[in-house]
Amino acid sequence: MEEKHEDIFVDYEQVSYKQETELFFRNLPRYTQEYVVGLLPIATWIGRYNLTWLVRDLIAGITVGIVVVPQSMAYAKIAMLPPQYGLYTAFVGLCVYCLFATSKDISIGPTAVMSLLVGQTITRVTSESATITATEIAVTFSLLTGAIAMFIGLVRLGILVDFIPACSIAGFMTGSAITITIGQWPKLFGIKGINTQDSTYLIFGNFFKYLPNTKLDVAFGLTGLFFLYGIRYGCQFLSKRYPKYSTHLFFFGIMRNGILIIFATLISFLINIGKSSSPISILKDIPAGFQAMSVPRIDAEAISAVAPSLPSGIIILILEHCAIAKSFGRINNYAINPDQEIIAIGFTNIWASFFGAYPSTGSFSRSAIKARSGVKTPIAGIFSACVVVLALYALTPAFYYIPDATLSAVVIHAVADLVSGPSYIKRLASVSLWELFVFVVTVVVTFFTTVEYGIYASVALSIVILLFRIARPRFWALGRVPLAPAYNDDSNKSHQRYLYVPDSHPSLGKLVEPLPSGVLMCRIDESFTYPNSGYISDRIIAYCKDHTRRGGSVLKKGDRAWNDDANPVTEAAREQLPLLHALILDVASVNRLDSSGLQAVVDASAALNRFAGHHVELHFVNIVHPAIRRALIVAGFGTQPVPGGEGQEILPVVPVSKDGPQIQKQQEQKQQQQQQRIDNDEDLEVGTDDEKHDLGDDFKSASTATLSNPIPIPKDVYPFFHWSADDAVNAAVRSLALRPSA
CATH class of the missing domain: 3.30.750.24 (STAS domain)
Structure with missing residues (x-):
């Protein structure tokens, strides 16, 4: 005989604001403790640190350090700063991040997109004012973006990141990568007289206009690109063919930037022997150590100078970092805390400003290398920072002869990975034509103006589309x-x-x-x-x-309302x-x-x-x-x-x-x-005339029902x-x- 189930009626207990307030204050000490402990995640896992983790972190840290040194110097040139400022920026980001990190894979330091924005800001400000230097602009920019990011993280406003869709991020990353790549062409070919801070379409046109002025630098630049891509694809091919050597081939491929810089510098040194001036463009003198350490200049002139670029700087700082952190968290099966990551980059950039650094954030290419190297904890960044310190104090004399064209090859090779290819565009078109429109507009605006306007266009267009979808569901x-x-x-x-x-x-x-x-x-x-x-x-x-x-009754014409158009x-x-x-x-x-x-x-x-x-x-x-x-x-x-x-x-x-x-x-x-x-x-009663249930009896019967068995569809106490x-x-x-x- 089948079991007969009683009807279950559902209602919700009304919780007063007074009860909610009392509950909040009762839990306030626990909330405060969790908040404070959450500010330093390292305290939750440092006690479990062991020798195995140390070895893996050491390998990953040194591997990333070998990559970050040439990249940092190259990115500093994009930012219109001397190469050593890229090393200053890399050192602070690598050291400080481990204290606040919720991602083991992220490598903070100079990035191509942020360097491009800093370079455009420096060009704009120095053309308007002669009283503030490029380094002062960069340091002030780092301090202010860091302070704003720190505030956003502390008050838990990281939710704002979710209002900017992935297509916008992909759009300005692709547009920035194209801008950086074309901006490096003149240096790659040794062509003088082209303003690389102009809009991308102007640089593109001027490059072909002055192409006959190509110098010997092109030999270093094109050879470097051929070497970098040859090593990458060669190692990938050999890894598939000889799987047992895949680890050795991986680390050899990762060191391709360093190998290229060593050989290019050696050749550059040889062709400069006995010459009073170099036939190619080289870095020349780089001071050893941290020469720019000082209290940042904070005055009305410096703040007003960088203020127009602050919104785009904050967007790049937060979006690029959080997007990369979430990506590696999904790949490696761990969760990141966006608010805590924002605090991390905020504090990093505040601290970096005292070292003379410019704004830094998470790097996609170096984070990928770090993850592939088997990193276990964020402490790996400290070992990368040690490599940077070694370069600053022991290798600066060797940096004198590094060819600019070789650094341009390193930059082009690094940023090419940021371009979203045809497969991404095809999938995006299949998912949403509106998102494809946002992506294309962002790339086009960035190409014809600046990365700053590209960011504003993508964010504004995304918000407009979001509001339209809400307003017209x-x-x-x-x-x-x-x-x-x-x-x-x-x-x-x-x-x-x-x-x-x-x-x-x-x-x-x-x-x-x-x-x-x-x-x-x-x-x-x-x-x-x-x-x-x-x-x-x-x-x-x-x-x-x-x-x-x-x-109802049919109204006469004279009795109809003025807005009733029926006939x-x-x-x-x-x-x-x-x-x-x-x-x-x-x-x-x-x-x-x-x-x-x-x-x-x-x-x-x-x-x-x-x-x-x-x-x-x-x-x-x-x-x-x-x-x-x-x-x-x-x-x-x-x-x-x-x-x-x-x-x-x-x-x-x-x-x-x-x-x-x-x-x-x-x-x-x-x-x-x-x-x-x-x-x-x-005394609320519900049901039809044939069946009415008192609310108290309903809840009593519902509470005694055996819910492990199938139940009838619940009924609400309101009919x-x-x-x-x-x-x-x-x-x-x-x-x-x-x-x-x-």
Whole structure:
């Protein structure tokens, strides 16, 4: 014999603001402790550090250090700074990050995109003012971006990063990589007289204009590029062919930058023997040690000089770092804390400004090398920093003869990986044409202006599209498809189940049948808030008017409202349509309902009541959040008709006049009574005439039910809220049978 289950009725306990406040202050000490401990994640794992981790970190750190030295000097040239400033920047980022890191793979230091922005900022400021130097601009920029990032992380505003989509990040990374690559062509060929801080299209045109002025540097530049790509693809090919040597080939391939610099410097030294001037462009003197350590210059002139570039600097600083950290976290199966990562780069850049460094953030290429090298903890950065210190104090004399063309080859080879290729564009076009549009606009704007304007364009366009999607959500008119087989309940009554899908569904649309006469259903695929409340309300009203006829007595022409455009011809053509009895709203995708949205539902209900000539039931299916349910109850949708009559204002924007109509006061009194009844749960009974349950008994039976067995679909204590679309339709059909005109 089958077990008979008792119906389960669902309600939510109302939690007062007083209770929430008391709970917050009761947990405040624990929250504070967790917050403080979270600021230094190293304290949670340093006690487990062991010799195995040390060996792996040492290998990874030295490997990254070999890469970071030539890259840092090359990136400093992009930033319009002497090469040693790239080493200063790399040292501080590698040392400090381990204290705050939640990612083991990230390598902080100079990056191509940030270096490009710093270089454009220095060019702009120095052309406008002769009293502030390039190094002062870079240091001030580092301090201010670090302070702002630190503040954002401390107050946990890292959520702002989520408002910028991946296509925007890919767009300005691709645009910046193209800009940097073309900007390095003149140095690669030894061509003088081209301003590499111009817009990219100008550099591109001038390069071919002055191409006949190519110097001996081109031999170092093109040979270097051929060597770098040859080693990379050669090692990849040999690794597949000889898997047992894959580790050796990997580390050999990683050292290709250092090997190239060593051989290029040696050849450069040999061709300069006995010459008073070099036939190629070389780095020349690089001072040993940390020569730029000082307190950063902070005054009104320096701040105003870099202020226009601060928004784009913050965006690059945070986005580039968090995007890389999340990427490696997904690949290596660990979670990162975006707010803590923002604190890490904020503190790093504040501290770096005292060493004369410019802004730094996470590097994709070096992080990938670090991950592939088997890094275990963020402490690997300290070993990379030791390599940088060694270069600063012991190798600066050897840096004298490094060819500029070779450094340009290193830069081009590094930034080429940042370009999103055809496969990415094809997949993006398949997913979203809007996102492809954002990507293309970002790349084009960056190419024809600067990386700063490219960032602003991508962010602004992404936000506009986001707001448009919120303001104009998808609205679906739903029909139903019968499901087979039907099932029997405990009373041996046959019940047909249905699948509710849009009428225009590409696969199931031809199988959709209409709902019972006088019953309509629609779905809203967005939160119901102030940007879209009017639009959704209009769509609901228009949908209902298109599928039902006007009810009540036919008004004469002189009695119609000024905005009523109906006429006898159109009304006669619609006589075969049913009267609207009930509208079912599927709100499963509605995660928030604010006061404007609630008022729009009330207005739509009033408009439909006037159109139908009687009260139109509004049923709600799949209310996912208690706050939405509570808001609907406040407006009276739990026990319809709505208290207070049609057209009431839930939260009036303009206070009601004290000398206004008496009906408004009656509405307020009824609404207060309804709210009091909700708060106190006074003898609320639900169900049909045949079956009513006291709320206390329902909860008692629900609490004693054995939920390990299958249960019937729960019922809400309010008869117009449902957990199943079938239940909502059946409730509407039952009430339709009770209408006098049915």
